[in-house]
Amino acid sequence: MAAFCISRSSRRLRPSPFSYSLIQFFSDPISPTISLINPTSSDPFIGPSVLPRTQEIRYSIHIGSGFHTGKFDHFKSNLSNLSVAAISTSSGVTEGTRNGGNSPGEREGSKSQVSWIDLYLPKAVRPYAHLARLDKPIGTWLLAWPCMWSITLAASPGSLPDFKMMSLFGCGALLLRGAGCTVNDLLDTDIDKKVERTKLRPVASSVLTPFQGLSFLGVQLLLGLGILLQLNNYSIVLGASSLLLVFSYPLMKRFTFWPQAFLGLTFNWGALLGWAAVKGSLDPAIVLPLYISGVFWTIVYDTIYAHQDKEDDLKVGVKSTALRFGDLTKNWVTGFAIACISSLTLCGFNADIGWPYYASLMAASGHLAWQIWTVDLSSRADCNRMFVSNKWFGAIIFSGILVGKLTS
Template identity: 35%
Template sequence: MADTNPLLAALRPGHPLRERLWQYALLVRANRPIGALLLVWPMLWALWIAAEGRPDPWVLVVFLAGTWVMRSAGCAINDYADRDFDGHVARTRQRPLAAGHIRPIEAIGVFLALSLTAFLLVLSMNRETVYLSFAGVALAASYPFMKRFHHLPQVHLGAAFGWAVPMVWTAQTGAWPGPLAWLIFIAAVLWATIYDTLYAMADREDDLKIGLKSTAILFGDADRLIIGVLQVMMMATLFLIGRDAHLGWPYDLSLVVAAGMFVYQQLLIAYRVPEFCLRAFMNNNGFGFAVFAGVALSYLLRA
């Protein structure tokens, strides 16, 4: 007997609704969580430091969900902005919008629905955090278009990804972010500039052909050197964060591990092979975890 339950029927392989939902999942990179993880780590650094190792459980839940939702929204608006370019880049030509599996208006709808979901989550926080959220949405929505106007979209991405830092700080403390919070924000911007430049190095030749801009193109043959300078600046900023937050030896050890990862990334990009550039980009997930482990252990051992 044929299944008469519409919901069960819709979940069957080949059903149009199931296929449509799968394309939406691909649009928001549900199959590639690395972007969400890179967004989550600085937020967790800031939350643990703001809470001195004892974060409010609801703030933690809201920001874990919110960062994941906003990253998904950012992917949707990014693919809408790049819909006329992705088909010319080997790595992106199979994205749902570029391949014609969904329409541009659907990507806009996904972006708006996810942004509204994130806003509903943040409404459970204090008023100051809600105010800060408007800047976060503006940064996320505008980032994908920056690569048409200037060579520093990676810095803009850093501000968009890093905006979770002042927001979570305010949500946890109930006060506007102070110098330490902004220092963590600076670290987040530097870090995103580093790892997204590594990512852009993999697409540099295609981006040059279609006229898109990036730090990888701007840096040219000096890319490895400038990334190295940014990595040193990042490590110095993390050191200052540990000093100002009075973190202990586990954090210092985590910085040694993180510095080793930066050295490994430099080795990976030595010959600018796209595959190895992407591998260096992926390595930053371990970097973010190492720093967070140092922060969390410092407070845990202090208790």
């Protein structure tokens, strides 16, 4: 894929007779939106770029490691020498298209998308940052929220949670999520190459070799171990035991229609670990309902997310709850949402938390209901939008626990 940036002179552009057409969409008279489109396809090679007026038309073409600039007259002749094969280079990845995860409103590999990684990080480390999905923080949020819930629940009544512990778990969530993505990409390379949304991931597109991916995974796990060793012995053993889930989850989609349930078991381990890190032990009456509620929540949001890939999953032969539930998806996830809120209610009751917590549960219930009732499961963009919105569900529950503990 290539990123084409074109600035326009004060005179109006006229269609040019070369093999690609310039389509202008005037969102306002000052900043026209211009994109380059392959006449044989309805999908643009690039996302629209909104650019200001300039005194002369200039262009830049970025293909792989090459970068070409010039004026508009020369741009026409250069474009005539470019083919789709040249634009879709053998590396499969250009600056701004190495998407590696949850890209709101975009399918990986379908459009160029420049992130802060491509703008600010050295070129040598960009593939690793994309492999860890550093530009897509939703996964880190979803991993961190159960930890924050648990740490806050473990605080003494009327007291704030341990901010040092929350900082450690925040960093740990970032590292573990990145490690999980690395494991996933290493194990799923054969699948990722066949799926439109994932075919440009660094390992699948051969930008990184499996050995480089394994080496990066070792660095991530070593850093995570450094954080884990700062906790008590009980938490170290409990945290280390989660690695079995981290390494086995990516394989579940090959054997069962319930990989989302295994993801829930993995992503919500922090609900157990956060409490143990503060208390030095577990209180099953409080932490088990919290953990189970997180598992149900994960099934809800990841089933919605899995509807993005259901056509590709059928082609490559992998399984998901999206395929298992089919047209009854909304009925199923409604049941899991009710189970999630019920488990959170039981957790709060056993923890003897204040009334603001239950008010937050009402707000959180409304958020889940809004997701389920309004999501268009046939729209990849809408499924992804609802998936990303779950960071606010986590924030609502956290706020309720925090205020409930302060007032209890």
